[in-house]
Amino acid sequence: MARLRPAVIVHYHEISLKRGNRPLFLRQLARNLERAVSDLGPVRLRQLTGRILLDLDGNEHPEAVRDRAARVCGVASVALAWRVASTIEAMKAAVAQIVDGRRFPSFRISARRAFKTYPMTSVELNRELGAFVLERIGHDATRVDLHHADLDVHLEVLPAETFVYVQPTPGPGGLPVGASGTVAALLSGGIDSPVAAWRMMKRGCRVLFVHFHSVPYLPATSQAKARALVERLTEWQYRSQLMLVPLGEIQREVVLTVPPPLRVVVYRRMMVRIAQVLARQSGVLALATGESV
Incomplete structure (x- = not known):
């Protein structure tokens, strides 16, 4: 059984377009995130490629951390995710724990690779994990729907670990407060x-x-x-x-x-x-x- 560790994944969009000032804006966004969750227990912030990770090991308020992060300007979306090893077995175990006990007439798997040397493509991951869900839940209980799925399981595959989550929360977007005076x-x-x-x-x-x-x-x-x-x-x-x-x-x-x-x-x-x-x-x-x- 894969060990599921909680984390909040923070995505940003507009900051990525600010080529010359991107490091400045990212530092300001990181400071604002740290300030927003400073009273919610241990949170370790780490910048990854195209996203920011809020490590929640030992934190007792993961939902509150997610909700606070979703109100930080500059954030496009946040998600409370599970961290597992970047192996297909660990991904299946995480997906199983997410779908077990849920009722969903339709679903989709949305896998993205942050590095392209992973042995499986995003399409292959979607097919493999989708077939796993159908086999586990039953073809009579659910079906694949790529456009209007009742349950969308997201996977972000990084070299060291993979983040698995559902229902990302939209943020306000824009730029981080303090970056423009x-x-x-x-x-x-x-x-x-x-x-x-x-x-x-x-x-x-x-x-x-x-x-x-x-x-x-x-x-x-x-x-x-x-x-x-x-x-x-x-x-x-x-x-x-x-x-x-x-x-x-x-x-x-x-x-x-x-x-x-x-x-x-x-x-x-x-x-x-x-x-x-x-x-x-x-x-x-x-x-x-x-x-x-």
Whole structure:
């Protein structure tokens, strides 16, 4: 019986296209992954060809590690995998433990070789392991379906070991947070500004949040909402700063001196000018808003 050891396989796509800056982006992605799972027990990170391995030997929270990794910008997909030797016998044993006890009307085997000197081609591996599943489960219980399979068993064959998994979890994609500098996001209580901030994270920007409120002239509801939004968005960059800026006195002065049709424009202009000063004080060179979302 093959010894199954757990691991999380992290795939990235866009980073692979960044030829000149790829090492920089990979180092940033590795740092972000380590930060994301730092409180979940022992996790050893290792970079492999075209993927990152999170070794979970001794870890008691493999599903939590997978879910955290799936929220790291720059990650295309993650999967909780089993590590076995790169022999056909070990692969069959791993596949057997995956399919035993499951009910699936159709299935497919998706094997990929990370090195082309393996004695069997990907097609041959698919056929060999597919025939093994049919023989083990029974031709009456399941069938092969290459297009709409109920169960898709993935195998990634490397020289030293093979990773076997099902149901990869999609990630946000894009670039790792911190690879493209920092922006200051003007955060309102609506949906547009947090979406804009999240999209900036996907482009590799760390986001500093700025929220304008009208306390004591209005209740502190907007502050609580801003804190809740930042708490949710922090799941994608794992460290955030929220600046709460009182705007009540400025609004009061605008009401006294500016005609009603122009007040909203003046409010927005003042918020942008204040955010610009705060951004410069924090070393931030760009502002992000939700107007164009």
